[in-house]
Amino acid sequence: MEAKAFLGSRGVLPLVYTSPQRPKSMAARTPIRAANKTVSSKKNSTQVKxxxxxxxxxxxxxxxxxxxxxxxxxxxxxxxxxxxxxxxxxxxxxxVLSAATDPGTPGALLTLSLGLLLLGPLSVFLVPEDYPWEVVVQAVVAAVSVVGGSAAFGASNFVSNLQKSN
Known part of the structure:
Protein backbone atom coordinates (compact mmCIF):
# COMPACT_ATOMS: atom_id res chain seq x y z
CA MET A 1 0.00 0.00 0.00
CA GLU A 2 1.16 3.47 -0.85
CA ALA A 3 0.15 6.64 1.04
CA LYS A 4 -0.26 9.97 -0.71
CA ALA A 5 -1.00 13.40 0.77
CA PHE A 6 -2.63 16.06 -1.34
CA LEU A 7 -1.99 19.78 -1.02
CA GLY A 8 -5.28 21.70 -1.11
CA SER A 9 -6.33 25.30 -0.60
CA ARG A 10 -6.58 24.68 3.18
CA GLY A 11 -3.24 22.96 3.53
CA VAL A 12 -2.46 19.28 3.39
CA LEU A 13 -5.49 17.06 2.99
CA PRO A 14 -5.67 13.67 4.71
CA LEU A 15 -3.64 10.81 3.42
CA VAL A 16 -5.15 8.69 0.72
CA TYR A 17 -4.09 5.07 0.64
CA THR A 18 -3.90 3.34 -2.67
CA SER A 19 -3.54 -0.36 -3.14
CA PRO A 20 -1.93 -2.12 -6.06
CA GLN A 21 -5.39 -3.32 -7.17
CA ARG A 22 -6.72 0.24 -7.59
CA PRO A 23 -5.90 1.81 -10.94
CA LYS A 24 -3.52 4.75 -10.72
CA SER A 25 -5.90 7.02 -12.63
CA MET A 26 -8.48 6.86 -9.81
CA ALA A 27 -5.87 7.45 -7.13
CA ALA A 28 -4.52 10.50 -8.92
CA ARG A 29 -7.82 12.37 -8.98
CA THR A 30 -7.79 15.22 -6.49
CA PRO A 31 -10.40 17.78 -5.49
CA ILE A 32 -7.87 20.65 -5.74
CA ARG A 33 -9.23 22.12 -8.97
CA ALA A 34 -12.84 21.80 -7.81
CA ALA A 35 -12.07 23.76 -4.64
CA ASN A 36 -10.87 26.74 -6.67
CA LYS A 37 -14.00 26.96 -8.85
CA THR A 38 -16.81 29.27 -7.90
CA VAL A 39 -20.06 27.55 -7.24
CA SER A 40 -22.90 28.83 -9.37
CA SER A 41 -25.92 29.92 -7.42
CA LYS A 42 -29.41 28.56 -7.88
CA LYS A 43 -30.36 31.94 -9.30
CA ASN A 44 -28.02 31.54 -12.26
CA SER A 45 -28.78 27.89 -12.92
CA THR A 46 -32.50 28.45 -13.34
CA GLN A 47 -33.21 30.57 -16.40
CA VAL A 48 -36.71 31.91 -16.80
CA LYS A 49 -37.66 32.60 -20.41
CA VAL A 96 -38.01 45.36 -13.23
CA LEU A 97 -37.25 42.90 -16.02
CA SER A 98 -34.46 41.15 -14.13
CA ALA A 99 -36.67 40.97 -11.03
CA ALA A 100 -39.26 39.10 -13.06
CA THR A 101 -36.69 36.34 -13.65
CA ASP A 102 -35.39 36.26 -10.06
CA PRO A 103 -36.74 33.20 -8.19
CA GLY A 104 -36.94 35.18 -4.94
CA THR A 105 -39.26 37.88 -6.29
CA PRO A 106 -42.62 36.10 -5.74
CA GLY A 107 -41.76 35.36 -2.11
CA ALA A 108 -40.60 38.92 -1.48
CA LEU A 109 -43.78 40.32 -3.03
CA LEU A 110 -45.92 37.95 -0.97
CA THR A 111 -44.13 39.01 2.22
CA LEU A 112 -44.62 42.67 1.29
CA SER A 113 -48.32 42.11 0.61
CA LEU A 114 -48.89 40.36 3.93
CA GLY A 115 -47.07 43.14 5.76
CA LEU A 116 -49.12 45.82 4.05
CA LEU A 117 -52.38 43.97 4.63
CA LEU A 118 -51.56 43.74 8.35
CA LEU A 119 -50.53 47.40 8.52
CA GLY A 120 -54.07 48.67 7.76
CA PRO A 121 -55.88 47.10 10.73
CA LEU A 122 -52.85 47.68 12.94
CA SER A 123 -52.85 51.41 12.21
CA VAL A 124 -56.58 51.65 12.94
CA PHE A 125 -56.02 49.84 16.23
CA LEU A 126 -52.92 51.78 17.34
CA VAL A 127 -53.64 55.34 16.18
CA PRO A 128 -55.93 57.10 18.66
CA GLU A 129 -59.14 58.81 17.56
CA ASP A 130 -58.90 61.95 19.69
CA TYR A 131 -58.65 64.42 16.80
CA PRO A 132 -60.14 64.46 13.31
CA TRP A 133 -56.72 64.42 11.65
CA GLU A 134 -55.95 61.12 13.42
CA VAL A 135 -59.06 59.57 11.89
CA VAL A 136 -57.91 60.83 8.48
CA VAL A 137 -54.48 59.26 9.09
CA GLN A 138 -56.17 55.96 9.96
CA ALA A 139 -58.27 56.04 6.80
CA VAL A 140 -55.38 56.98 4.51
CA VAL A 141 -53.00 54.37 5.94
CA ALA A 142 -55.70 51.69 5.81
CA ALA A 143 -56.63 52.54 2.21
CA VAL A 144 -53.02 52.67 1.02
CA SER A 145 -52.14 49.42 2.77
CA VAL A 146 -55.16 47.57 1.35
CA VAL A 147 -54.54 48.80 -2.20
CA GLY A 148 -50.77 48.23 -1.98
CA GLY A 149 -51.12 44.84 -0.32
CA SER A 150 -53.62 43.67 -2.90
CA ALA A 151 -51.41 44.89 -5.75
CA ALA A 152 -48.34 43.18 -4.26
CA PHE A 153 -50.32 39.95 -3.80
CA GLY A 154 -51.49 40.05 -7.42
CA ALA A 155 -47.97 40.83 -8.65
CA SER A 156 -46.60 37.93 -6.61
CA ASN A 157 -49.10 35.56 -8.19
CA PHE A 158 -48.42 36.94 -11.69
CA VAL A 159 -44.62 36.68 -11.41
CA SER A 160 -44.93 33.20 -9.91
CA ASN A 161 -47.05 32.11 -12.90
CA LEU A 162 -44.53 33.62 -15.31
CA GLN A 163 -41.69 31.71 -13.67
CA LYS A 164 -43.39 28.33 -13.64
CA SER A 165 -42.06 25.83 -16.12
CA ASN A 166 -44.08 23.06 -17.71
Missing part, protein backbone atom coordinates in the same frame (compact mmCIF):
# COMPACT_ATOMS: atom_id res chain seq x y z
CA UNK A 50 -40.22 35.37 -20.07
CA UNK A 51 -41.26 35.67 -23.69
CA UNK A 52 -41.70 31.92 -24.03
CA UNK A 53 -43.79 31.87 -20.88
CA UNK A 54 -45.88 34.86 -22.04
CA UNK A 55 -46.53 32.95 -25.27
CA UNK A 56 -47.46 29.75 -23.39
CA UNK A 57 -49.91 31.60 -21.16
CA UNK A 58 -51.33 33.50 -24.17
CA UNK A 59 -51.18 36.75 -22.20
CA UNK A 60 -51.26 39.03 -25.24
CA UNK A 61 -54.34 37.25 -26.60
CA UNK A 62 -56.05 37.58 -23.22
CA UNK A 63 -55.12 41.27 -23.01
CA UNK A 64 -56.52 41.82 -26.50
CA UNK A 65 -59.79 40.03 -25.72
CA UNK A 66 -60.17 41.99 -22.50
CA UNK A 67 -59.80 45.25 -24.41
CA UNK A 68 -56.70 46.34 -22.51
CA UNK A 69 -54.73 47.22 -25.63
CA UNK A 70 -57.42 49.51 -27.08
CA UNK A 71 -57.96 51.11 -23.67
CA UNK A 72 -54.23 51.77 -23.37
CA UNK A 73 -54.15 53.24 -26.86
CA UNK A 74 -57.14 55.49 -26.11
CA UNK A 75 -55.33 56.81 -23.04
CA UNK A 76 -52.30 57.63 -25.19
CA UNK A 77 -50.13 54.63 -24.33
CA UNK A 78 -49.24 53.05 -27.67
CA UNK A 79 -46.07 51.24 -28.70
CA UNK A 80 -44.71 54.40 -30.28
CA UNK A 81 -45.45 56.36 -27.09
CA UNK A 82 -43.67 53.68 -25.04
CA UNK A 83 -40.70 53.99 -27.37
CA UNK A 84 -40.68 57.81 -27.21
CA UNK A 85 -40.90 57.81 -23.41
CA UNK A 86 -38.19 55.16 -23.11
CA UNK A 87 -40.26 53.10 -20.69
CA UNK A 88 -38.57 49.79 -21.51
CA UNK A 89 -35.09 51.19 -20.92
CA UNK A 90 -36.29 52.75 -17.65
CA UNK A 91 -37.75 49.40 -16.60
CA UNK A 92 -34.39 47.78 -17.34
CA UNK A 93 -32.54 50.49 -15.38
CA UNK A 94 -34.76 49.94 -12.33
CA UNK A 95 -34.35 46.16 -12.58
Missing amino acids: LLTRVEQLKLLTKAEKAGLLSAAEKSGLSLSAIEKLGLLSKAEEFG
Whole structure:
Protein backbone atom coordinates (compact mmCIF):
# COMPACT_ATOMS: atom_id res chain seq x y z
CA MET A 1 0.00 0.00 0.00
CA GLU A 2 1.16 3.47 -0.85
CA ALA A 3 0.15 6.64 1.04
CA LYS A 4 -0.26 9.97 -0.71
CA ALA A 5 -1.00 13.40 0.77
CA PHE A 6 -2.63 16.06 -1.34
CA LEU A 7 -1.99 19.78 -1.02
CA GLY A 8 -5.28 21.70 -1.11
CA SER A 9 -6.33 25.30 -0.60
CA ARG A 10 -6.58 24.68 3.18
CA GLY A 11 -3.24 22.96 3.53
CA VAL A 12 -2.46 19.28 3.39
CA LEU A 13 -5.49 17.06 2.99
CA PRO A 14 -5.67 13.67 4.71
CA LEU A 15 -3.64 10.81 3.42
CA VAL A 16 -5.15 8.69 0.72
CA TYR A 17 -4.09 5.07 0.64
CA THR A 18 -3.90 3.34 -2.67
CA SER A 19 -3.54 -0.36 -3.14
CA PRO A 20 -1.93 -2.12 -6.06
CA GLN A 21 -5.39 -3.32 -7.17
CA ARG A 22 -6.72 0.24 -7.59
CA PRO A 23 -5.90 1.81 -10.94
CA LYS A 24 -3.52 4.75 -10.72
CA SER A 25 -5.90 7.02 -12.63
CA MET A 26 -8.48 6.86 -9.81
CA ALA A 27 -5.87 7.45 -7.13
CA ALA A 28 -4.52 10.50 -8.92
CA ARG A 29 -7.82 12.37 -8.98
CA THR A 30 -7.79 15.22 -6.49
CA PRO A 31 -10.40 17.78 -5.49
CA ILE A 32 -7.87 20.65 -5.74
CA ARG A 33 -9.23 22.12 -8.97
CA ALA A 34 -12.84 21.80 -7.81
CA ALA A 35 -12.07 23.76 -4.64
CA ASN A 36 -10.87 26.74 -6.67
CA LYS A 37 -14.00 26.96 -8.85
CA THR A 38 -16.81 29.27 -7.90
CA VAL A 39 -20.06 27.55 -7.24
CA SER A 40 -22.90 28.83 -9.37
CA SER A 41 -25.92 29.92 -7.42
CA LYS A 42 -29.41 28.56 -7.88
CA LYS A 43 -30.36 31.94 -9.30
CA ASN A 44 -28.02 31.54 -12.26
CA SER A 45 -28.78 27.89 -12.92
CA THR A 46 -32.50 28.45 -13.34
CA GLN A 47 -33.21 30.57 -16.40
CA VAL A 48 -36.71 31.91 -16.80
CA LYS A 49 -37.66 32.60 -20.41
CA LEU A 50 -40.22 35.37 -20.07
CA LEU A 51 -41.26 35.67 -23.69
CA THR A 52 -41.70 31.92 -24.03
CA ARG A 53 -43.79 31.87 -20.88
CA VAL A 54 -45.88 34.86 -22.04
CA GLU A 55 -46.53 32.95 -25.27
CA GLN A 56 -47.46 29.75 -23.39
CA LEU A 57 -49.91 31.60 -21.16
CA LYS A 58 -51.33 33.50 -24.17
CA LEU A 59 -51.18 36.75 -22.20
CA LEU A 60 -51.26 39.03 -25.24
CA THR A 61 -54.34 37.25 -26.60
CA LYS A 62 -56.05 37.58 -23.22
CA ALA A 63 -55.12 41.27 -23.01
CA GLU A 64 -56.52 41.82 -26.50
CA LYS A 65 -59.79 40.03 -25.72
CA ALA A 66 -60.17 41.99 -22.50
CA GLY A 67 -59.80 45.25 -24.41
CA LEU A 68 -56.70 46.34 -22.51
CA LEU A 69 -54.73 47.22 -25.63
CA SER A 70 -57.42 49.51 -27.08
CA ALA A 71 -57.96 51.11 -23.67
CA ALA A 72 -54.23 51.77 -23.37
CA GLU A 73 -54.15 53.24 -26.86
CA LYS A 74 -57.14 55.49 -26.11
CA SER A 75 -55.33 56.81 -23.04
CA GLY A 76 -52.30 57.63 -25.19
CA LEU A 77 -50.13 54.63 -24.33
CA SER A 78 -49.24 53.05 -27.67
CA LEU A 79 -46.07 51.24 -28.70
CA SER A 80 -44.71 54.40 -30.28
CA ALA A 81 -45.45 56.36 -27.09
CA ILE A 82 -43.67 53.68 -25.04
CA GLU A 83 -40.70 53.99 -27.37
CA LYS A 84 -40.68 57.81 -27.21
CA LEU A 85 -40.90 57.81 -23.41
CA GLY A 86 -38.19 55.16 -23.11
CA LEU A 87 -40.26 53.10 -20.69
CA LEU A 88 -38.57 49.79 -21.51
CA SER A 89 -35.09 51.19 -20.92
CA LYS A 90 -36.29 52.75 -17.65
CA ALA A 91 -37.75 49.40 -16.60
CA GLU A 92 -34.39 47.78 -17.34
CA GLU A 93 -32.54 50.49 -15.38
CA PHE A 94 -34.76 49.94 -12.33
CA GLY A 95 -34.35 46.16 -12.58
CA VAL A 96 -38.01 45.36 -13.23
CA LEU A 97 -37.25 42.90 -16.02
CA SER A 98 -34.46 41.15 -14.13
CA ALA A 99 -36.67 40.97 -11.03
CA ALA A 100 -39.26 39.10 -13.06
CA THR A 101 -36.69 36.34 -13.65
CA ASP A 102 -35.39 36.26 -10.06
CA PRO A 103 -36.74 33.20 -8.19
CA GLY A 104 -36.94 35.18 -4.94
CA THR A 105 -39.26 37.88 -6.29
CA PRO A 106 -42.62 36.10 -5.74
CA GLY A 107 -41.76 35.36 -2.11
CA ALA A 108 -40.60 38.92 -1.48
CA LEU A 109 -43.78 40.32 -3.03
CA LEU A 110 -45.92 37.95 -0.97
CA THR A 111 -44.13 39.01 2.22
CA LEU A 112 -44.62 42.67 1.29
CA SER A 113 -48.32 42.11 0.61
CA LEU A 114 -48.89 40.36 3.93
CA GLY A 115 -47.07 43.14 5.76
CA LEU A 116 -49.12 45.82 4.05
CA LEU A 117 -52.38 43.97 4.63
CA LEU A 118 -51.56 43.74 8.35
CA LEU A 119 -50.53 47.40 8.52
CA GLY A 120 -54.07 48.67 7.76
CA PRO A 121 -55.88 47.10 10.73
CA LEU A 122 -52.85 47.68 12.94
CA SER A 123 -52.85 51.41 12.21
CA VAL A 124 -56.58 51.65 12.94
CA PHE A 125 -56.02 49.84 16.23
CA LEU A 126 -52.92 51.78 17.34
CA VAL A 127 -53.64 55.34 16.18
CA PRO A 128 -55.93 57.10 18.66
CA GLU A 129 -59.14 58.81 17.56
CA ASP A 130 -58.90 61.95 19.69
CA TYR A 131 -58.65 64.42 16.80
CA PRO A 132 -60.14 64.46 13.31
CA TRP A 133 -56.72 64.42 11.65
CA GLU A 134 -55.95 61.12 13.42
CA VAL A 135 -59.06 59.57 11.89
CA VAL A 136 -57.91 60.83 8.48
CA VAL A 137 -54.48 59.26 9.09
CA GLN A 138 -56.17 55.96 9.96
CA ALA A 139 -58.27 56.04 6.80
CA VAL A 140 -55.38 56.98 4.51
CA VAL A 141 -53.00 54.37 5.94
CA ALA A 142 -55.70 51.69 5.81
CA ALA A 143 -56.63 52.54 2.21
CA VAL A 144 -53.02 52.67 1.02
CA SER A 145 -52.14 49.42 2.77
CA VAL A 146 -55.16 47.57 1.35
CA VAL A 147 -54.54 48.80 -2.20
CA GLY A 148 -50.77 48.23 -1.98
CA GLY A 149 -51.12 44.84 -0.32
CA SER A 150 -53.62 43.67 -2.90
CA ALA A 151 -51.41 44.89 -5.75
CA ALA A 152 -48.34 43.18 -4.26
CA PHE A 153 -50.32 39.95 -3.80
CA GLY A 154 -51.49 40.05 -7.42
CA ALA A 155 -47.97 40.83 -8.65
CA SER A 156 -46.60 37.93 -6.61
CA ASN A 157 -49.10 35.56 -8.19
CA PHE A 158 -48.42 36.94 -11.69
CA VAL A 159 -44.62 36.68 -11.41
CA SER A 160 -44.93 33.20 -9.91
CA ASN A 161 -47.05 32.11 -12.90
CA LEU A 162 -44.53 33.62 -15.31
CA GLN A 163 -41.69 31.71 -13.67
CA LYS A 164 -43.39 28.33 -13.64
CA SER A 165 -42.06 25.83 -16.12
CA ASN A 166 -44.08 23.06 -17.71
